[in-house]
Structure formats: C-alpha cells, structure tokens
Amino acid sequence: MPALDELMSLPGVYGAIEFSCMGELGQTRGDLERDFAELVAQMCAANMAIYRMQATGWTKLTGQKGFLPERGFAFLALDHVVMGMNGNAILARSKDFDYDAAYQRFNATA
Numbered sequence: 001m002p003a004l005d006e007l008m009s010l011p012g013v014y015g016a017i018e019f020s021c022m023g024e025l026g027q028t029r030g031d032l033e034r035d036f037a038e039l040v041a042q043m044c045a046a047n048m049a050i051y052r053m054q055a056t057g058w059t060k061l062t063g064q065k066g067f068l069p070e071r072g073f074a075f076l077a078l079d080h081v082v083m084g085m086n087g088n089a090i091l092a093r094s095k096d097f098d099y100d101a102a103y104q105r106f107n108a109t110a
Contacts (some may be wrong), residue, residue, distance in 0.1 A: 007029075023043075026087075083099075
C-alpha cells in the first residue's frame with residue numbers, strides 16, 4: 001500500500017487521507033480542513049460498503065463471480081475526483097488527474 005506522501009505526488013492531487021471501514025479518519029496530507037476530511041472518510045467507507053452489498057447480492061442472485069473482494073472506487077464530480085483503495089483516498093482536480101497513474105500507485109507494493 002502506498003504512503004500518503006506518494007499519493008500526494010500524483011498529478012492534480014491536493015489531498016490524501018487514510019480511512020477505516022467504519023469511516024474513521026486516520027492520517028491526512030494536504031490542505032484539508034478536519035471536518036471535510038472526516039466527511040470524505042465517511043463517504044469512502046460508505047461507498048465501499050454499498051459496493052460490497054451490491055456485489056454480494058448480485059453474486060448470490062446470478063451466480064456470477066469476480067465482483068469480490070471489493071478494492072476501491074473513483075467518485076467523479078465536475079471538477080474533482082475522489083479515488084479510494086485499500087483504506088487510502090486521494091482528492092484531485094479532474095483536469096490534471098491521471099487515473100492510470102493513480103491506479104498503478106494504489107496497487108504498488110511497498
């Protein structure tokens with residue numbers, strides 16, 4: 001799992017956080033207000049839980065495999081991206097963000 005400092009070096013990234021599966025905020029990097037970072041941590045945990053619920057239900061309903069284990073997500077807005085994986089998330093400006101580089105960095109082994 002990459003360190004938050006490594007994630008901060010990606011193009012367009014202005015913040016990085018650690019989050020637990022319960023939505024608790026861990027370490028942060030960047031100029032993020034605490035309340036905002038806590039909200040993002042909760043959003044990340046909620047997205048992962050919703051995906052897990054949907055993937056589990058779909059697998060049981062259809063018998064199709066390959067949706068689990070859940071690993072991450074990208075949440076897109078007009079000008080911003082939140083991408084999370086393995087308990088870390090980054091906040092970035094869409095116009096400068098490189099999704100492939102971020103995916104590779106998230107999957108890098110330390």
